[in-house]
Amino acid sequence: MTANLIGIAIIDIVFFTLLVLTAIAILRQRNLFAVAMLSGVFSLLSAGLFVTLDAMDVAFTEAAVGAGISTVLMLGTLALTSRDEAKRPRSALLPLFVCLVAGAALVYGTLDMPPFGAVDNPIQTHVAPEYIARTPTDIGIPNVVAAVLASYRGFDTLGEVVVVFAALVAVLLMLGTSGRRTNGKNGKEE
């Protein structure tokens, strides 16, 4: 079992290394099409990390939204804009400094967090045992996460669905007019 844990830790480290390499490649790349490809790979890598952290639902969302839909949306946006990133006239030193300070503050904030996966963490002792105990009698389905999302927090999920739907309609309205014109042109050519 410990050999397994070491193996999974090594896999995590490899995933994080590849993630950092991909992020640096995204920063250095000037061709926006290649950046769209690289960000799709970035999403797939982070989804793999979520899987190794046992967060199945987050990994599902990341794979579907990050690697699938947002790559397609970025390609649709690329059809409306130029292919290469514009040269930045100003120096990037101040933004780099702000990013470093903010990142250091976030890392400092995580020092107070309870250890990852410990049994007596607040998240394991507060409401989670009640959900686990009551789901079989209240809802009657085996997946506790689905029961919490769809039943105990049903109105919350309904609000999220409304927000996501509104965002989708807005994006389609923004990209849609040009797409229809292009489709019509291609339809005539075919």
Place this chain on the structure above:
Amino acid sequence: MAMFLAITAALFVAIVLVLVRLFAGPTLYDRVLAVNTFGTLTVLVLSALGFVTERPDFLDIAMLYALVNFVGTIAILKFFRYRSFGRIRPEPEER
């Protein structure tokens, strides 16, 4: 179990090779092919990981990745065909 860890390590080596092609790739086709291969390798890594950790529900998410990968590649290639950047088929009036 050691066998599955060895498989995962070999797959990671393949992933690094694909990433090299993705970062360096001179043409856009190299990059599209690299992204598609990367998705396939991710599916394989997740399947192997599912057997390392003895949790078969990894296979579900591996199948979802395969589907997303397929749809994404189709979308990218369709983008190439119909709204090209000028390399494949120049469009005189692109607004």
